[in-house]
């Protein structure tokens with residue numbers, strides 16, 4: 430394997446690490462004068478109201494297309510719709526959404542591209558979460574441009590609707606500066622998790638396309654690529670339309686490994702990195718017709734002397750008739766702001782891991798047994814256990830295939846976890862914290878620098894499943910995107926080669 434430690438992905442990761450020695454110097458006060466707006470406005474375009482479909486009774490539906498509108502309306506609401514309103518101390522309204530977002534800044538925008546079909550006029554739409562409506566801002570047929578930008582992905586021959594997620598970089602960079610790119614991709618992963626599950630509730634099977642020609646995609650949506658960029662393309666297979674079949678190609682495509690950079694100033698690193706991970710052309714032979722099955726990583730830390738505990742359960746979480754409890758859970762999910770410090774039970778931890786890592790156990794309930802991720806095989810999971818009854822305190826590696834916890838450190842880490850999470854009490858009071866990590870050297874060698882996006886989106890996607898499982902079990906949950914990177918490895922015994930990507934705290938809500 431080639432050494433990729435001089436790649437821009439490595440450089441970005443190293444430069445945006447938090448460390449106790451440098452964090453004070455790095456933290457700047459927020460520029461309240463230039464606070465970003467969380468909603469995008471369009472001066473032109475037809476508004477398509479989606480709210481009315483949520484309120485209708487079944488008997489109100491007279492046209493077959495009404496059901497399609499209802500499904501689309503519910504899919505978008507459960508993916509990124511507004512689900513709560515808070516009043517700030519200054520009396521302003523702050524709207525929270527179905528998908529969590531670091532700092533509540535919501536850098537992602539959601540678009541739809543429709544090709545000519547019977548019910549949704551072709552063209553480009555932006556989802557306006559503030560009014561739960563669509564703005565149809567471009568009405569010409571653009572589907573063939575989408576196909577070109579996605580290297581003629583065969584799934585686009587089948588479907589007639591695709592969700593596109595973008596990021597408005599400044600929304601998140603306003604607060605998190607260059608490190609914001611990590612959170613932008615994690616946020617997008619949470620959103621993708623919702624799209625996957627809300628898709629299943631509404632009979633859509635979303636496919637993930639991570640490899641596309643960025644410039645063409647941005648042009649297609651009339652974006653200024655310096656300010657806003659496409660992050661994922663998600664064709665929606667309509668499971669109620671038997672004429673649509675499922676050809677599969679790789680979800681993740683490689684970009685080049687970019688080593689030719691020097692002296693990128695602070696504040697410009699995020700944008701430089703994003704541009705450097707774009708794809709213009711593919712090397713010959715990269716596109717294979719068959720999508721290789723994501724193989725979950727196996728047999729790490731399987732030492733004969735380490736304590737191994739089965740995390741299998743025969744009781745999957747029940748999501749109700751036609752997944753109605755899943756829909757309710759998505760709509761009521763909130764990030765927990767404080768834990769009591771009380772314990773989870775080991776059974777609860779097993780259920781959380783089962784829903785997150787064992788989707789095959791949920792097929793009977795109508796969920797996809799093998800939902801798309803970009804490159805799940807490169808993600809590892811470690812769990813710091815501070816309070817789980819029936820499980821010794823310490824740090825464990827979770828082997829997803831064997832469904833086994835393998836203990837790598839024995840200790841109560843509460844004090845250290847408080848420090849590692851930048852002094853946030855959520856870290857100290859959680860019963861367990863799930864850490865997603867990846868070997869960046871291996872990952873960049875496989876997918877080029879663009880893998881940084883894929884890894885963070887996959888970690889966010891897993892995080893969203895953990896979030897929903899926790900809420901369903903009446904547990905508390907919150908993601909944490911700010912942590913002392915290298916110290917996490919040192920304290921918990923996670924190998925140095927594993928870059929820590931994301932933390933999900935789980936506990937008893939206060």
Ligand SMILES: Cc1cc2nc3c(=O)[nH]c(=O)nc-3n(C[C@H](O)[C@H](O)[C@H](O)COP(=O)(O)O)c2cc1C
Nearest residue numbers: 525529530531532533615616763764908909910911
């Ligand atoms: C990627 C990511 C990182 C986050 N990091 C933190 C964090 O470090 N500390 C925290 O208290 N909450 C964190 N959160 C939770 C957000 O603050 C929360 O999602 C946001 O305020 C919206 O509220 P909601 O999740 O209840 O909808 C994070 C969420 C995400 C998705």
